Amino acid sequence: MSQVPAGEGPGLRELKKLATREAVRAAAVRLAVRDGIENVTVERIAEAAEVSLRTFFNHFSSKEDAVFAAAESRAAELVAEFRRRPGGESPLQALREAAMVVLDRDDALGRDHLAALRLLRRAPSLLARQMVVLTEQEDALAAAAAERFGTAAAERFGTAAAERLGTDDGRFPQLWAAVVLAALRIALDRWLAESTAAPDPGRLRAEIDDALTHLAGGLDPRT
Amino acid sequence: MSQVPAGEGPGLRELKKLATREAVRAAAVRLAVRDGIENVTVERIAEAAEVSLRTFFNHFSSKEDAVFAAAESRAAELVAEFRRRPGGESPLQALREAAMVVLDRDDALGRDHLAALRLLRRAPSLLARQMVVLTEQEDALAAAAAERFGTAAAERFGTAAAERLGTDDGRFPQLWAAVVLAALRIALDRWLAESTAAPDPGRLRAEIDDALTHLAGGLDPRT
């Protein structure tokens, strides 16, 4: 038979594994969008993806897991991108740019992922799953922010200030991460709510900018 | 037999219902604390509370629900208390005072509730459940905040300004609520992490004040 041209990379077996995983994920999203995730059984998803029930659970531990897979990896990308931003940018600036970079990925706003995102707003079971991802993302972002705060402060005021501001028992970075992610979540939510049919990336950028601007300015409007 | 002195209130049947509900809840928390919630079955909880399995599900739709019941009602109290704060206080001030009032309730920091709160930080399944409550709380707080912003602005600048700032498509209040609750969550989390044995309400107050102060001051430390 034909021989693999020594691609050297993942290997055929691994490719097949990823293919089935992707097939299962896509089937899960498609059925969940069509019927609502509550009305879809794992068995039907497996059937649609032409795998056994057991195989489904070999890749995902629940329907929610399957639908969430894409969003989860994007969340990780955001943090990675944030780490990559130059130190010259302020924290909120860096976060904004990181978000924009992730949004500019080809598939980020594709129909498939968009449909999955819309699902997250409705179903309680998906909302629930979100919290686990959210806290992990918070911790990762907090760690990244701590480094950024630390090095930035060190450059300007020396190591002592860095210790105070950057680490500070990890108190402030954690707060910052939680608050900032909450803002992004609301921005995304707003955008999903307003754009019924036509996905307008420009509006999403505006929403994000708006939210982050409010954060920078302080949140006690009376004063 | 003896006759009820016409208390007029809840009625005996209603009281019994609440009693079983509370017994089930307490049993759930007790067992979850002792063995970890993953290792506790609903059947064992029902057994410990001396009710049937079916009765458990008549009151709660899952273990998580039972453990969460207390925290959920406290969340609602916070919003109610926030609504009750005088208009003279700034939003963050009002929220702070509301939080303090809720904390001052006799049972708020009791051993039982405290143990339940500690559980919420660990188990993924409880973390998940948290998100549903969080979004509901966000919506409620956003609505309350919108009113507050609206009336405050109306008193000072007239109705036009109120419409802009208060409603504004509900954009800002929603953001404010999400961000503020994220901050409170982190404050509570921090406090639970640091106080291993001795529950020190003073420290919690300090954590809350610290978090809210950061919010008021803006969250872009570089600038």
Added chain:
DNA sequence: ACACTCGTTGCACGACGTGCAGCCACTTTC
């Protein structure tokens, strides 16, 4: 005392999620 309401209970059933063992396509080694 009578009829009525409604919380509790048992039963049945579909769905969920995991451990285990066999099968076989792919992979590595010689």
Added chain:
DNA sequence: GAAAGTGGCTGCACGTCGTGCAACGAGTGT
């Protein structure tokens, strides 16, 4: 290129979850 191995797919069994339904009986209003 054949033999030994690795690892993904599959079926099966089992315990748990959560809900609909009907019966029972304690509490309630007339």
